[in-house]
Amino acid sequence: MIPPPKRASESQTEMVQVVLPNDANPLGYILGGTVMHLIDIAGAIASHRHTRTLLVTAAVDDLQFLHSIKVGDLIILKARVTCVFTTSLEVQVDVFSEETLTGRRRLTSRAYLTFVAIDKSGARVPVAPLIVETDEERRICEEAHARRAQRLRKKLENPSVGSP
Numbered sequence: 001m002i003p004p005p006k007r008a009s010e011s012q013t014e015m016v017q018v019v020l021p022n023d024a025n026p027l028g029y030i031l032g033g034t035v036m037h038l039i040d041i042a043g044a045i046a047s048h049r050h051t052r053t054l055l056v057t058a059a060v061d062d063l064q065f066l067h068s069i070k071v072g073d074l075i076i077l078k079a080r081v082t083c084v085f086t087t088s089l090e091v092q093v094d095v096f097s098e099e100t101l102t103g104r105r106r107l108t109s110r111a112y113l114t115f116v117a118i119d120k121s122g123a124r125v126p127v128a129p130l131i132v133e134t135d136e137e138r139r140i141c142e143e144a145h146a147r148r149a150q151r152l153r154k155k156l157e158n159p160s161v162g163s164p
């Protein structure tokens with residue numbers, strides 16, 4: 001059964017935390033792996049809020065770190081469902097740094113993640129459709145369709161697909 005449709009605003013998620021020394025490399029900048037972990041969490045929360053099902057991460061697109069985030073800064077993650085397919089959905093996660101003393105905010109990464117909805121036995125389940133109302137939302141979803149096609153092409157090109 002297909003669940004009732006939802007708006008992206010219903011699952012939009014913002015996470016904020018201060019970068020502590022334990023998150024950082026010897027230069028005092030947050031570790032890339034820590035940022036990736038937080039991206040996965042923020043993306044998963046937005047996806048769970050949309051689907052209310054169990055999920056697995058199927059793909060994380062190429063990720064760039066445009067600026068470093070130093071100890072004492074805030075790291076802010078904003079996650080939003082961009083498009084829903086059948087049993088999968090795409091989420092965009094934007095990562096910002098914010099200097100605590102000045103409030104200066106910079107976009108440091110943008111990630112696109114794909115999650116697949118599953119039930120307790122691991123079977124894929126349909127995801128609630130996304131209500132797309134504005135031209136902007138339509139454009140975002142069209143772009144997500146193009147990224148999905150590219151991801152699935154890449155998956156087929158992967159030599160490990162199909163091997164034991």
Ligand SMILES: CC(C)(COP(=O)(O)OP(=O)(O)OC[C@H]1O[C@@H](n2cnc3c(N)ncnc32)[C@H](O)[C@@H]1OP(=O)(O)O)[C@@H](O)C(=O)NCCC(=O)NCCS
Nearest residue numbers: 055056057058059085086087088089114116124151152155
């Ligand atoms: C992700 C996974 C469920 C896909 O399984 P699969 O049998 O290859 O995929 P299916 O053919 O059943 O497709 C299921 C959906 O996933 C999508 N999908 C599968 N692989 C994908 C990929 N690499 N990128 C984007 N979407 C993908 C399909 O398009 C389909 O979406 P749709 O129903 O909306 O059209 C499976 O590979 C898996 O369990 N991987 C491990 C996940 C994991 O451990 N993640 C980390 C911890 S959560």
